[in-house]
Amino acid sequence: MTTLADVARAAGVSTMTVSNVLAGRTHKVSAATAQRVREAVETTGYVPSGAARALSRRRSRIVALVVNGDGSAMTSTHDARYVGELSRLLQARGYVSMMIPATDLQATVASLRSWNVEGAIVINTLGTQVERLLDAHAVPMLFSDNYAEIDGALTVRTADAEGGRLAAEHLLHRGHRSAIFLGPLRDVVSVDDERWRGFREAFEVAGVTASAPVGITQTTVASGVAAAARIAALDPLPTAVFCSADDLAAGLLRGLTAAGLRVPEDVSVIGFDGFDISQVTTPVLTTIGQDMSAKAEQSVALLLAALEDGVEVAAAKHPEPVPVRLIEGESVGPPAAR
CATH class of the missing domain: 3.40.50.2300 (Response regulator)
Known part of the structure; x- marks a missing residue:
């Protein structure tokens, strides 16, 4: 491993001179000496220590x-x-x-x-x-x-409540009046609670009640798969599900298929995020995209x-x-x- 001393020997200067050049204190050396040090750094392959630079500048960045x-x-x-x-x-x-x-x-x-x-x-x-x-x-x-x-x-x-509203309005436009929300809800305001709020309020404006009958704690693919069996057992079966994350929606699609339900023929599904996973599901996921x-x-x-x-x-x-x-x-x- 190349050291500061190796650079100093290659340039024919002291280690202090090398330190001054690397730290940007070139006013302390001649232009020719600074150039020799830079060339020595390049030829020896020396990589200055980030920790050392941070200490010398009193900033770690x-x-x-x-x-x-x-x-x-x-x-x-x-x-x-x-x-x-x-x-x-x-x-x-x-x-x-x-x-x-x-x-x-x-x-x-x-x-x-x-x-x-x-x-x-x-x-x-x-x-x-x-x-x-x-x-x-x-x-x-x-x-x-x-x-x-x-x-x-x-x-x-992110405009979470607005995303929930967009999801609800899209489902309402397609004729859905029996939709549920799937996401981890808490007693404090959170990302998922805001998405649920926007979704719920948009349905209320249309005179329809949306619900969140399935409790989950994570927005993972595995959580979506597990929730699918519980949703498939609901009576009456909702016509649409809004998931608070694409990972969750992808798992739900898989789980609903395993339960013998077709998407969107039996149940429509909409996600939130707009990540790559939404483009590789079967069917391709309708989702709320965030930048x-x-x-x-x-x-x-x-x-x-x-x-x-x-x-x-x-x-x-x-x-x-x-x-x-x-x-x-x-x-x-x-x-x-x-």
Whole structure:
């Protein structure tokens, strides 16, 4: 492994001179010496230590991407796409991202200082968790898809309720009057609760009652498969199901088929996300698409404004929600005659 001393020997200078050039302190050396050092770095293949640069500059330029959950990070299509976009954008701004799965979120956030990170984007949290996390006084944090109404909390959201409304209006337009919602509902405002609220209220405006008769705790493919048997056993059978995530809807499609039901002839299904999985299901899933690139761009811009520009956190804590749109596939048809 090439060291700083190897570069110094190749350039015929001291290690201090090499350090000055690599740190950008070229005013301390001649232009010719700086050029010799750069050429020596290239010929020796020396890679400067990120940790050493951070210490010398007193900035690490590391942003933690904290994924709250059971430790099996990146199993969610949403989380994988979001983290990928965040990493790309942070790199373009000269930052390094550090992905940290958090089984104990409070302890993880409290330890962020020890990782020498400058800020954090925290994924999969509820509004009730934010105040305790902010009290840890670790580093500036942004909470994605969070509905906390707390001064000093940076949050970025998708237009979840609007997505639920779009799903309901599409089903109503196709003639459905017996639709249910499938997603994990909680006692606090969350992404899934907002999607359910928009869906429910749109049906109420039309004079129809939507329900959520099947309780689940996760938006995974496996949860959708398991829920299908319970939905197939409902009497009367609903004519349509709105799932709060595409992964969940994909599992539901598989489970309904296994139960002997056809989609959309017997039951129509609509999802939420617009990810690749919606395009490879049979039938192709009708879904509510969210713009992950836009959400990641908003997240990075808001956090770095707080880190770099001194923007008051409380002054810009809730930017406009990232818009959504209906993506028509093949999983929604007219209601079956009962």
